[in-house]
Amino acid sequence: MSALVTPATILPNRPSLTGRLSDFLWKHPHVLLAILLGPPVLWLGIIYLGSLFALLLQSFFSIDDFSGLINYEFTFATYMQLLSDANFDIIVRTVTMAAVVTIFSALIAFPIAYYAARYAKGKWKAVFYLGIMLPLWSSYLVKIYAWKLILAKEGILTWAFTKLHLLWLLDGWLSLPIIGGNSLSVSYTGTFLVFVYVWMPFMILPIQAALERVPGNLIEASSDLGGTPQQTFRHVLFPLALPGIVAGSIFTFSLTLGDYIIPQIVGSSRLFIGQAVYAQQGTAGNIPLAAAFTVVPIVIMGLYLWMAKRMGAFDAL
Amino acid sequence: MTAAVLFENVSRHFGAVKAVDAVDLEIAAGEFFAMLGPSGSGKTTCLRLMAGFEQPTGGHIEIFGETAEGVPPYRRSVNTVFQDYALFPHLSILDNVAYGLMVKGIGKEERRKAAEDALAMVKLPGYGQRRPGQLSGGQRQRVALARALVNKPKVLLLDEPLGALDLKLREQMQEELKTLQKSLGITFVFVTHDQGEALSMADRIAVFNDGKIQQLGTPEDIYKRPQTRFVADFVGSSNVLSSATCARLGVPAKAASLRPEAIAIGTSWAEQLSLPGTVTARSFLGATNRVSVDCSGEKIIVASPAAMPVPDIGAEVQLAFSRNDLHLMEEA
Numbered sequence: 349m350s351a352l353v354t355p356a357t358i359l360p361n362r363p364s365l366t367g368r369l370s371d372f373l374w375k376h377p378h379v380l381l382a383i384l385l386g387p388p389v390l391w392l393g394i395i396y397l398g399s400l401f402a403l404l405l406q407s408f409f410s411i412d413d414f415s416g417l418i419n420y421e422f423t424f425a426t427y428m429q430l431l432s433d434a435n436f437d438i439i440v441r442t443v444t445m446a447a448v449v450t451i452f453s454a455l456i457a458f459p460i461a462y463y464a465a466r467y468a469k470g471k472w473k474a475v476f477y478l479g480i481m482l483p484l485w486s487s488y489l490v491k492i493y494a495w496k497l498i499l500a501k502e503g504i505l506t507w508a509f510t511k512l513h514l515l516w517l518l519d520g521w522l523s524l525p526i527i528g529g530n531s532l533s534v535s536y537t538g539t540f541l542v543f544v545y546v547w548m549p550f551m552i553l554p555i556q557a558a559l560e561r562v563p564g565n566l567i568e569a570s571s572d573l574g575g576t577p578q579q580t581f582r583h584v585l586f587p588l589a590l591p592g593i594v595a596g597s598i599f600t601f602s603l604t605l606g607d608y609i610i611p612q613i614v615g616s617s618r619l620f621i622g623q624a625v626y627a628q629q630g631t632a633g634n635i636p637l638a639a640a641f642t643v644v645p646i647v648i649m650g651l652y653l654w655m656a657k658r659m660g661a662f663d664a665l
Numbered sequence: 666m667t668a669a670v671l672f673e674n675v676s677r678h679f680g681a682v683k684a685v686d687a688v689d690l691e692i693a694a695g696e697f698f699a700m701l702g703p704s705g706s707g708k709t710t711c712l713r714l715m716a717g718f719e720q721p722t723g724g725h726i727e728i729f730g731e732t733a734e735g736v737p738p739y740r741r742s743v744n745t746v747f748q749d750y751a752l753f754p755h756l757s758i759l760d761n762v763a764y765g766l767m768v769k770g771i772g773k774e775e776r777r778k779a780a781e782d783a784l785a786m787v788k789l790p791g792y793g794q795r796r797p798g799q800l801s802g803g804q805r806q807r808v809a810l811a812r813a814l815v816n817k818p819k820v821l822l823l824d825e826p827l828g829a830l831d832l833k834l835r836e837q838m839q840e841e842l843k844t845l846q847k848s849l850g851i852t853f854v855f856v857t858h859d860q861g862e863a864l865s866m867a868d869r870i871a872v873f874n875d876g877k878i879q880q881l882g883t884p885e886d887i888y889k890r891p892q893t894r895f896v897a898d899f900v901g902s903s904n905v906l907s908s909a910t911c912a913r914l915g916v917p918a919k920a921a922s923l924r925p926e927a928i929a930i931g932t933s934w935a936e937q938l939s940l941p942g943t944v945t946a947r948s949f950l951g952a953t954n955r956v957s958v959d960c961s962g963e964k965i966i967v968a969s970p971a972a973m974p975v976p977d978i979g980a981e982v983q984l985a986f987s988r989n990d991l992h993l994m995e996e997a
Contacts, residue, residue: 563749563751565749566753566754568716568718568738568747568751569745569747569752570753570764570768571718571739572716572717572718572738572743572744572745573744573764573765573768573812573813573816574765574768574769574816575739575764576768579768583753583764583767583768584753588754588755
């Protein structure tokens with residue numbers, strides 16, 4: 349006989365509390381699910397959806413121009429204010445910026461994500477992740493102020509353009525209407541550059557994850573069937589990466605729609621939606637208008653997702 | 666006649682790894698050619714060289730007389746049936762099959778018709794609107810075949826296409842592939858590690874090991890007259906008799922191969938060779954019994970028909986076989 353005890357066919361109950369608890373949960377998996385999901389669902393339901401609902405409610409009130417007090421009567425007047433020239437400009441400016449930032453982020457992110465998903469192996473994959481994540485570890489404000497210095501008239505970018513005898517190019521760009529300005533740090537171009545930089549990881553990672561899931565032999569199959577690289581990209585790679593691109597664009601688009609710090613530090617004095625919300629609920633004390641402004645990105649994102657779904661962006665999921 | 670595929674001293678090295686090493690190969694037009702070998706033997710790399718997914722590091726490749734090295738896959742009239750089928754998950758079955766015609770700019774109506782004909786040919790009519798995810802493994806395999814054949818390739822490459830199917834389906838597909846190849850007259854090049862599959866389907870077989878072709882010949886050649894110990898062992902697990910055993914039989918040779926089913930237990934007559942031995946193991950395989958016999962230190966496997974009585978383990982037996990079944994090899 350060996351020193352080991354012959355195991356029983358069926359082990360006896362463990363009398364301890366944890367033993368009985370695990371037996372109970374094994375028999376009633378729904379209870380386990382309820383315990384695990386209950387708190388986060390309550391959190392989402394009450395704190396998050398509740399406050400969202402409160403916000404929506406606020407947007408249907410109005411402010412008494414004379415007394416500055418909130419008039420708790422149901423009205424569309426506040427939404428009508430959004431359509432005034434000044435306010436509508438803010439919406440158009442923000443949505444345009446968000447769209448341009450999203451498109452350029454996708455254009456820059458795709459090749460990087462493609463390289464990471466297809467070619468990077470071992471050490472280079474680690475370098476890739478580090479390179480993408482590293483900017484996220486430092487403070488958002490520090491990065492934006494750093495960009496303000498880079499883009500300033502006395503900054504390194506102007507210096508580099510001067511040394512390369514390309515200052516005429518920079519000046520030419522800055523003399524353009526709308527996107528130009530006194531220097532990059534006070535132009536829409538500057539705001540755009542900082543947005544693209546700051547949100548880039550949120551575009552690269554979902555695209556990389558989507559491309560990672562595309563089996564390499566699908567690319568080979570397309571090529572084998574006579575598809576040129578361009579056709580393979582259009583008919584195989586792009587449709588299969590589209591859910592990732594849409595996921596990334598949801599980040600870049602909604603983050604740009606809501607951000608109020610970047611356009612305040614780097615940009616002209618013209619407001620974006622986030623700044624308008626900040627100003628209305630703070631200094632102006634117009635909570636209903638701030639709430640109505642906040643509803644705009646939510647509606648736009650809803651429309652965007654609905655359109656993406658209709659165009660079949662999620663078919664490959 | 667121009668060869669369908671010609672390899673002249675072709676190598677494909679990955680750093681120090683010689684995946685394909687100085688291979689010469691000539692595949693005739695209209696032939697059903699099998700490349701047989703264990704994994705890592707270079708057979709799949711050879712197929713990928715034909716498809717254009719890999720470029721040779723040395724040597725010369727021709728497809729129907731035209732130089733193939735440096736030509737991308739999309740400019741070769743060669744199509745592949747991939748091991749795991751590689752169907753496009755976001756396209757319907759019809760669009761999958763019509764893909765090759767679509768990228769060549771063939772009109773919508775024409776390619777729909779061609780794709781439906783191809784689906785009918787592989788016995789999947791009316792499946793066009795489904796997605797690959799809704800099909801079984803065997804059905805996907807047929808779609809992959811239709812998707813390749815709809816392009817009317819000069820050479821069809823099949824990379825272990827039956828590997829993922831169960832035995833029954835595999836046997837059925839083997840027959841269908843063979844019939845299809847004969848009726849279409851297209852050159853088929855087939856990669857497999859299953860010797861039964863290669864023997865039953867191919868006109869000729871190249872047995873690969875370590876990036877080199879060990880033997881090239883008809884299935885009968887390969888099976889009955891293996892030239893190397895590797896081929897004897899890999900194709901149908903022949904017994905390879907040592908020079909000592911050969912000497913005992915009065916046959917001077919470095920080594921000889923002997924098929925398990927060519928050996929009878931117990932009976933021998935004048936013109937036969939015989940070896941005494943002890944039974945060490947036996948197992949029932951359905952049609953045959955597999956009996957291991959120890960003949961003075963040499964382990965010999967006998968495939969004995971199920972109808973014959975099986976000796977017990979430890980029994981002393983006589984193994985009898987004809988001199989003609991003993992195939993002498995140059996290599997030890």
